[in-house]
Amino acid sequence: MSGADAGSGTVEDVTVRAVVVDDHPVVRDGLVAMLGADPGIEVVGSAEDGSEGLRLIERTDPDIVLMDLRMPGTGGTEAIRRLRSRDRERPRVLVLTTYDTDRDIRGALEAGADGFLLKDARREDVLRAVHDLTAGRPALAAAALAVLASGRDPRRELSAREIEVLRLVADGCTNRAVGSRLGIGEATVKTHLGHVYEKLGVTDRASAVRTAWELGLV
Structure with a gap:
């Protein structure tokens, strides 16, 4: 119905x-x-x-x-x-x-x-x-x-570097491209993303980007 x-x-x-x-x-x-x-x-x-x-x-x-x-x-x-x-x-x-x-x-x-x-x-x-x-x-x-x-706010829990990684991911960058832009290794990018997922309560890139948009981070 x-x-x-x-x-x-x-x-x-x-x-x-x-x-x-x-x-x-x-x-x-x-x-x-x-x-x-x-x-x-x-x-x-x-x-x-x-x-x-x-x-x-x-x-x-x-x-x-x-x-x-x-x-x-x-x-x-x-x-x-x-x-x-x-x-x-x-x-x-x-x-x-x-x-x-x-x-x-x-x-x-x-x-x-x-x-x-x-x-x-x-x-x-x-x-x-x-x-x-x-x-x-x-x-x-x-x-x-x-x-x-x-009073928890995930926006206050993300580090400056994690926000940088998240914004580049939102722009469509691969992990390798993010690492190249920030001068860090691909494994480090994955570590940062893992922390981002945990703090935002999500499990994948698409959900992280959508949540970041809802929170005004990107």
Whole structure:
């Protein structure tokens, strides 16, 4: 039911209009069914990526959006950022994801997410979070609370040399080319990249470059 309205019927006791954005059909349909079983929630649509989700949100004007983070095309963090550029308050956004790295959590919250839960959360916790957020109450998983409490910022953890390496990689340089530009060995470049991946919470070059862009490093 990606991209389509979930139903136009109204129920007298429905108080929360919800949209689900997730690229996995089974997860998306499961969330739609779970939310729809709550008499206080009406699912007005679902989408499979951030761009489709933004169009759906504009068309249906929901109270809350359940948003995955990593999706093909426009991911959740970018979709939240674009949504908040339109309206700082509405709809409320509940991130529901399998990713709990500091980068994922902080990126989503800084983009403007209102709540953050992991997909292994219990059904009742997800439903409670939907109602809490629409009522103006917080809904954050323990991992998200820990990140907020730590004040950790990966931008401050990267050394000047690691940032240099990262920017050259973002420009499309190979490890050998990076080493040549900086006057260091290829093995040293790989070591620096390993540290960059660890600090940014990623596992490959493409993810490192994308995260660096999101953090304003490149």
